[in-house]
Amino acid sequence: MNSGMTTALILTMVTLATASGIQIHAQGKPDLDAIYGDESHCLTAPDMRGDKDQPISCFCRDAIVIARYVYSEYLLPGKDGNLNGAFLTLVQEIPKQCGIKYENTGFEVAKRENWVWEGPEVVRVYPPDEVIKRITPEPGSKTVMRWVPYTVQLVFRDSSGRVSRTENNSSRELEAEQKPK
Numbered sequence: 001m002n003s004g005m006t007t008a009l010i011l012t013m014v015t016l017a018t019a020s021g022i023q024i025h026a027q028g029k030p031d032l033d034a035i036y037g038d039e040s041h042c043l044t045a046p047d048m049r050g051d052k053d054q055p056i057s058c059f060c061r062d063a064i065v066i067a068r069y070v071y072s073e074y075l076l077p078g079k080d081g082n083l084n085g086a087f088l089t090l091v092q093e094i095p096k097q098c099g100i101k102y103e104n105t106g107f108e109v110a111k112r113e114n115w116v117w118e119g120p121e122v123v124r125v126y127p128p129d130e131v132i133k134r135i136t137p138e139p140g141s142k143t144v145m146r147w148v149p150y151t152v153q154l155v156f157r158d159s160s161g162r163v164s165r166t167e168n169n170s171s172r173e174l175e176a177e178q179k180p181k
Helices: 001-020 032-037 051-057 059-074 081-098 106-111 128-131
Strands: 121-125 147-156 163-176
Touching: 032 059, 051 059, 051 081, 051 147, 059 081, 059 106
Parallel strands: none
Antiparallel strands: 121 147, 147 163
């Protein structure tokens, strides 16, 4: 299966989960919309510094979450055995998104009963709006677009919740200027 088909399959599964109106949080499980919307404990594309950040990326977390969702909501309770192939395809996506650390463990992680995402706390610090407005816009665009620099701080905690280490790096993101309404 090529990556376009895999992406389409993942998007279909996410849409299925969201459109079905299943209230996962009511069953003691996290709501998928809440998980995908939370970028406070994973790195987005502009934050990443290369392959070493794959295991703590939002892409990795999302690949694991959707495989776990299909397994726990459809396969484990026997609701739809026709999703075995979809589940296996989603499991194959885990090492692609998470890196070598998950090369032989994607299947186990997707089936693990008490799995918890252990990404660091991610703090993004952007400059104030007045500083952003002074950044020279990208030329040749109908929309005003600026490369906005920001700082990313990763806060790692030990099993007791104490800060064990921090890492700081800088990044930039292309942002469109918001037009006043």
